[in-house]
Amino acid sequence: MNRPQRSKAGRTLPGRPRPRRTVTVIGGGISGLATAGLLARDGHAVQLLEKNEVLGGRAGRWEADGFRFDTGPSWYLMPEVIDHWFRLMGSSAPDELRLERLDPGYRVFFEAHEDPVDIPASREGAVALFDSLDRGSGAALARYLEEAEDAYAVALERFLYDDFSSLRGLAHPDVLRRGSRLAALLAQSLHTRVSRRFTDRRERQILGYPAVFLGTTPYRAPALYQLMSHLDLTQGVLYPHGGFAALVDAMARLARSAGVQIRTGARATRILTGPAPGGPRVEGVAWTDAEGREHRTGASVVVGAADLHHLETELLPAELRTHPERAWDRRDPGPGAVLACLGVRGTLPELAHHSLFFARDWRDNFARIGAGDTPAETTSIYVSRTSATDAGVAPAGDESLFVLVPSAAAPDWGRGGIGGAGAAAVEEVADRAIQQISAWARIPDLAERVVVRRTFGPADFEHDVNAWRGGALGLAHTLRQSAFLRPGNESRTVSGLLYAGASVRPGIGVPMCLISAELVLKRVRGQRRPGPVGPPLVALRGQVAAGTAARGAALADAARAEGVAWPT
Incomplete structure (x- = not known):
């Protein structure tokens, strides 16, 4: 009988035993930590190289004068996917994180409408809301969400956990039965369907x-992505106390406990390759440490968990690239963003934990992003007021705001800065966003109450995470960049070179990056069947309660031991 592999820590990961390999993971963001943890827990010797001094990648953090900010992801969606990674690591999301369901899930301010709209934390509440906005539309929303839930279930079972090394999964009866419906969802845009x-x-x-x-x-976006409405209107939006920095810290703890050797300040400079009977294969990674010393680490598997364009154009010679430079001319980097971290004196009850500000003219709004133009004076904005839920992110009585303005992927706009010292184009966008929030949310003195300010521009994404063209999220989920049309998780030219993260399958976002880690694990194991590793995903509805955690005290002690602040 085959037995599961064991890591050095003695834990097990479901699956057949495989030969122990030496693995180097490039990139310490969500996908890099997730991949390194899973491979170490599967019994491999894993080293992770992160060029920055702090782990997290796009899931960044910043702190000043008692204010703490996530500078990346802030919507905790697809909780069963996140929990599944933790379960594969021998734990669970509720055991590692203090999760709270937000109600309302978020607040929306609409141009030319005086009163904002709160989005309830349940499908029934959303249906009632739509009926209040447009009588009779609640029934239409109920049908729409039923379709969205079905699309999401199919995506989880048949598409997201499939690396499409074979297209046989597309011939599964579940897919064939929905063939005409799926074709319609791919043939029209989300806007058209809505x-x-x-x-x-x-x-x-x-x-x-x-x-x-x-x-x-x-x-x-293809209409198939109506499934996203199932996530926020049916499943609801969760918040991990301590923010996504707490998620990164929990992942790093589990990766280290599984045996991963994590090196920060370690910049990969070249993927080493050598000849083999079947063609070139990886031999390791050359990298420099924080003092500039050069190192070479041997490896039988290398996982590029950084931006794909950077990995292939900077770390591989032209003849070994799966995606030559000319292929990138046809790709969409997705939007850039201008970010602002604002520490505000006094309270801001006018804003919810998540608030969205929607401009009336969306076509112009999005066209400006695609054309590389600066946003109009009135644009669409996202604001995270994490201090509404988490007292630990701001001094008592004050607020921590994170502002995101979707913009062009335009590194030539420059980088942000502290206290208004960023590039003029970046600071101007941030100033206008603050003015718009102030006017729409009726906070006339908002600008005067800002005592801490730091901005980030498209060039920061290029500098900090090697983002292609300064994209804030990763390759856009257009039809030509979704599912099997998205770049794959394995090099076609170098054996032993695998890819994870937002540039490749299945796509953008924290849950997608965690799934990409499982796709890499399956590649290393030689598994090709669609679906998650191990047991099915588990819904978290009954395991999330405001202000509770299964191991809150133990987690707080562990976090303090590592010098990480933990919310009380």
Whole structure:
């Protein structure tokens, strides 16, 4: 009988035993930590190289004068996917994180409408809300969400956990039965599908905006992505106390406990290759440490968990690239962003934990992003007021705001800075965003109350995470960059070179990056069947409660031992 592999820590990961390999993972973001942890837990010797001094990649953090900020992901969606990674690591999301369900899930401010709209934390509440906005539309939303839930279930079972090394999964009966429906969802845009069902502009924007989470627009996202509405309107939005920095810290703890050797300040400079009977294969990675010393680490498997364009154009010679430079001319980097971290004196009850500000003219809004133009004076904005839920992110009585303005992927705009010292183009966008929030949310003295400020521009994404063209999220989820049309998880030219992260399958976002780690694990194991590793995904509905955690005290002690602040 085959037995599961054991890591050095003595834990087990479901699956058949495999030969122990030496693995080097390039990149310490979500996908790099997730991949390194899974491979170490599967019994391999794993080293992770991160060029920055802090782990997390796009899931960054910043702190000043008692204010703490996530500078990347802030919407905790697809909880069963995140929990599944933790379970593969021998734990669970509720055991490692203090999760709280937000109610309302978020608040939306609409241009030319005086009163904002709160989005309830349940499907029933959302249906009632739509009926209040446009009588009779609640029934249409109920049908729309039923379709969204079905699309999500199929995506989880048949598409997201499939690396498409074979297209046989597309011939599964579950897919064939839905063939005509799936074809229709791929043939039209999300905007078209929503517009045919709903006439109220506010409802159209609520259902269309999730496309931005996918690095695209409702005019370019396939209608299949209506499944995103199942995530926020049916499943609801969770928040991990301590922010996504707490998620990164939990992942790093588990990766280290599985035996991963994590090196920060370690910049990969070249993927080493050598000849083999079947063609070139990896031999290791050359890298420099924080003092500039050069190192060479041997490896039988290398996982590039950084930006794909950077990995292939900077770390491989031209003849070994799966995606030559000319192929990138046809690709969409998705939007860039201008970010602002604002420490504000006094409270801001006018804002929810998540608040969205929607401009009336979305076509112009999104067209400016695609054309590389600066945003209009009135644009669409996202604001995270984490201090509404988490007292640990701001001094008592004050607020921590994170502002995101979707913009062009334009590194020539420059980098942000502290206290207004960033590039002029970046600071101007941030100033206008603060003015708009102040006016729409009726906070007339908002600008005067800002005592801490740091901005980030498209050039920061290029500098900090090697993002191609300064994209804030990763390759856009357009039809030509989704599912099997998205770059794959394995090099076609170098044996032993695998890829994970937002540039490759299945795509953008924390849950997608965790799934990409499982796709790499399956590649290393030689598994090709679609679906998650190990047991099925587990819904978290009964395991999340406000202010509770299964091991809160133990986690707090562990975090303090590592010098990490833990919310009380």
